[in-house]
Amino acid sequence: MTSPLPTSVPSDGTLRIDFVPTIAVRTAPTVAEVSAVGAQELAGYVTGDGFTPSGEQATVTDERIASTQTFEQPGRKSKSLTMTYVHNPDDPTNNEAYLTLEEGVTGYIVTRYGVPRAQAYAAGDIVDVWPITAGEPMKNWNGANSVHTATQRLFVTGDVVIDAVVAA
Numbered sequence: 001m002t003s004p005l006p007t008s009v010p011s012d013g014t015l016r017i018d019f020v021p022t023i024a025v026r027t028a029p030t031v032a033e034v035s036a037v038g039a040q041e042l043a044g045y046v047t048g049d050g051f052t053p054s055g056e057q058a059t060v061t062d063e064r065i066a067s068t069q070t071f072e073q074p075g076r077k078s079k080s081l082t083m084t085y086v087h088n089p090d091d092p093t094n095n096e097a098y099l100t101l102e103e104g105v106t107g108y109i110v111t112r113y114g115v116p117r118a119q120a121y122a123a124g125d126i127v128d129v130w131p132i133t134a135g136e137p138m139k140n141w142n143g144a145n146s147v148h149t150a151t152q153r154l155f156v157t158g159d160v161v162i163d164a165v166v167a168a
Contacts, residue, residue: 009114016112016119017043017051017083019100023108026129026159028167034110034121042085042109043117045097047149050084051111053130079160080153081109081130087139087150098150101134108132109154123168131158 021038023029033039058075085097092099109130112121121127135153142149 040100045085084151125166129161
């Protein structure tokens with residue numbers, strides 16, 4: 001039996017990235033929390049290659065006297081997040097990513113995939129929730145025919161929830 005080809009979802013314009021100052025339950029952030037005053041939509045600032053979540057998982061070795069093979073178990077996980085975004089040094093009204101992610105600020109990066117970025121959050125949306133403390137932003141010099149950007153490590157400070165469901 002041949003499996004049908006799955007439907008693909010275009011990625012252009014369908015990643016929303018928001019800084020959210022407060023979330024009570026990471027597994028079920030509410031529409032009010034992700035849309036609250038103080039929340040800031042960031043995807044419009046992030047460069048095409050500037051959203052770089054990553055993760056690693058250690059290996060626990062499991063050696064047995066009765067075996068000539070070394071077995072493995074999954075070990076501790078670590079996640080990290082770095083963003084590169086447009087930096088507009090002369091226009092504070094058009095520099096929200098840089099100003100929102102001031103070094104030391106704490107909160108959450110909430111990401112939603114596969115839905116048009118401009119579409120408001122709704123109950124039932126599937127999101128990833130990253131608790132973070134913003135590191136120092138580093139201004140980049142990108143040379144001729146480019147724009148000013150900043151690159152920033154966002155330190156993960158708690159369990160990242162992948163595929164959380166937005167509550168009403």
